[in-house]
Amino acid sequence: MSPVRTPRKASRRAAAKRAPRAAHAAANAKLEAFMKQAYAMELEAAERYAEFADQMDIANNREVAQLFRKLAGIEGKHAAQILEQMGWKQAPLGVQPFRWEGLEGVETGEHLEMHYLMKPFHALSIALKNEDRAARFFAHVARQDLPKAVREAAAEMAEEEREHVRWVKEWIARVPQPGADWDRDPDPPNVND
Amino acid sequence: MTAMPAVALTPQTFKSDVKPVWCPGCGDYTVLSAITKALAKLELAPESVALVSGIGCSSRIPAYTTCYGFHGVHGRALPAATGLKVARPDLTVIAAGGDGDGYSIGGNHFLHACRRNVDLTYIVMDNRVYGMTKGQPSPTTEPDWDSKLTPEGTGLREFHPLVIALASGANFIARTFSGDPNGTADLIVQAIRNPGFSFIEVLSPCVTFRPEQRGWKQLVRPSPVEPTDDPGRAARRLMTDDGFNLGVLYKGTRKPYQPAKAPSAKPADLEREFVL
Numbered sequence: 201m202s203p204v205r206t207p208r209k210a211s212r213r214a215a216a217k218r219a220p221r222a223a224h225a226a227a228n229a230k231l232e233a234f235m236k237q238a239y240a241m242e243l244e245a246a247e248r249y250a251e252f253a254d255q256m257d258i259a260n261n262r263e264v265a266q267l268f269r270k271l272a273g274i275e276g277k278h279a280a281q282i283l284e285q286m287g288w289k290q291a292p293l294g295v296q297p298f299r300w301e302g303l304e305g306v307e308t309g310e311h312l313e314m315h316y317l318m319k320p321f322h323a324l325s326i327a328l329k330n331e332d333r334a335a336r337f338f339a340h341v342a343r344q345d346l347p348k349a350v351r352e353a354a355a356e357m358a359e360e361e362r363e364h365v366r367w368v369k370e371w372i373a374r375v376p377q378p379g380a381d382w383d384r385d386p387d388p389p390n391v392n393d
Numbered sequence: 394m395t396a397m398p399a400v401a402l403t404p405q406t407f408k409s410d411v412k413p414v415w416c417p418g419c420g421d422y423t424v425l426s427a428i429t430k431a432l433a434k435l436e437l438a439p440e441s442v443a444l445v446s447g448i449g450c451s452s453r454i455p456a457y458t459t460c461y462g463f464h465g466v467h468g469r470a471l472p473a474a475t476g477l478k479v480a481r482p483d484l485t486v487i488a489a490g491g492d493g494d495g496y497s498i499g500g501n502h503f504l505h506a507c508r509r510n511v512d513l514t515y516i517v518m519d520n521r522v523y524g525m526t527k528g529q530p531s532p533t534t535e536p537d538w539d540s541k542l543t544p545e546g547t548g549l550r551e552f553h554p555l556v557i558a559l560a561s562g563a564n565f566i567a568r569t570f571s572g573d574p575n576g577t578a579d580l581i582v583q584a585i586r587n588p589g590f591s592f593i594e595v596l597s598p599c600v601t602f603r604p605e606q607r608g609w610k611q612l613v614r615p616s617p618v619e620p621t622d623d624p625g626r627a628a629r630r631l632m633t634d635d636g637f638n639l640g641v642l643y644k645g646t647r648k649p650y651q652p653a654k655a656p657s658a659k660p661a662d663l664e665r666e667f668v669l
Contacts, residue, residue: 247404247405247426251422251426254412254413255413255415255417255418255422256417257412258412258413258414258415258417259416259417261417290401291401291403293401296434296575297430297574297575298575299573299575299576303570303572303573303574303576303610303613304572304573304574305574305575308574310572310610311418311419311420311422311423311571311572312418312420312572312598312600312607312610313418314417314418314600315417315418315600316416316417316418318417389416389601390527390528390601390602391527392527392528392540392541392542
């Protein structure tokens with residue numbers, strides 16, 4: 201998950217325009233729909249990481265809050281890049297987050313995975329799962345019976361997500377592994393004596 | 394649902410600057426997120442929506458939105474919400490709270506809000522425990538839930554809110570899980586659009602006092618049947634369901650209650666009442 205996506209040779213819109221004239225309108229519409237989905241994914245991921253950061257701030261877990269804030273920033277940049285690539289001056293209307301492979305979105309971690317004592321390792325493990333799921337999602341789209349421009353865009357995004365997976369793995373290797381008692385709290389919040 | 398915004402609304406539009414103070418991992422975070430997504434999808438201006446609550450962890454929710462909010466008295470979210478909707482039918486009114494607030498302290502109001510069928514939406518974040526007061530069993534707590542405060546459990550049969558809602562006359566009954574944020578948002582949209590009293594039970598784990606509720610993720614499933622408008626069929630479904638079927642479980646056609654608007658009193662009329 202490098203802070204910016206790898207630059208492309210041409211914009212998505214230009215790629216769609218290269219399609220034969222008869223198929224151009226349909227291909228372009230499908231590409232736009234796909235890019236809207238991708239935008240919704242990235243935006244939801246950014247918002248979710250920001251929510252996680254807020255949770256950690258409230259729990260005074262500053263280190264992990266900062267990390268989630270960073271992840272939110274990265275996903276927000278990805279969303280902004282999609283706008284730029286598509287030549288959209290503002291966020292497209294009617295963008296709806298969606299579920300994939302379960303109850304969550306493609307690139308969003310679950311609130312239930314939060315713990316007030318969690319470590320950077322745990323936060324990065326959530327990011328790793330998200331990136332891996334995103335890579336599988338785009339690879340799945342790339343295999344569908346869709347216009348070439350969509351399949352190419354999806355394949356390219358799948359490769360980017362795989363690169364993010366590699367990058368997060370490297371990041372995880374640099375942070376301390378949590379001990380077995382990472383969630384031990386001598387004064388836990390559920391004491392009711 | 395009258396006010397149409399001049400600019401596109403996003404979920405962020407509905408989030409206030411106040412950050413939630415729920416425990417990390419609490420299901421209520423997702424419910425907040427789902428409400429903001431639903432309101433954006435419905436294109437409701439924040440000032441056209443009122444969020445009314447009682448007391449408890451989940452009842453903090455109005456402060457976290459940019460809508461009108463009323464953080465009321467324990468168990469009294471529904472009377473306040475009902476009064477507001479009757480007086481201001483132009484507002485979209487959402488009442489929200491927890492299982493203790495809604496089914497115990499506010500239990501009687503719950504019955505009568507269903508019966509009255511005023512056009513509002515009631516979202517209950519059910520974690521089967523009083524979290525804010527440190528883990529006492531609530532009306533929906535399982536009879537054998539063993540805790541320090543209730544060794545070997547209460548032995549009391551749990552309350553069945555969806556069955557009660559149906560029997561009392563709610564016009565829309567649904568269940569969702571906080572671990573399904575987009576599904577929850579869709580249900581809230583449907584509930585708000587459906588005329589009359591709409592009731593949504595959200596299975597919203599308390600990760601602090603009921604950490605085992607994280608396992609609900611493995612238990613929930615989409616309801617295997619389509620929504621019905623037949624109360625008899627719905628009753629059979631709800632009485633036999635294990636509490637983990639998600640989706641719209643009943644969608645009635647009863648006309649909402651909305652009294653004719655009384656003429657507004659002028660200040661002079663009021664003054665006359667106080668003349669000695």
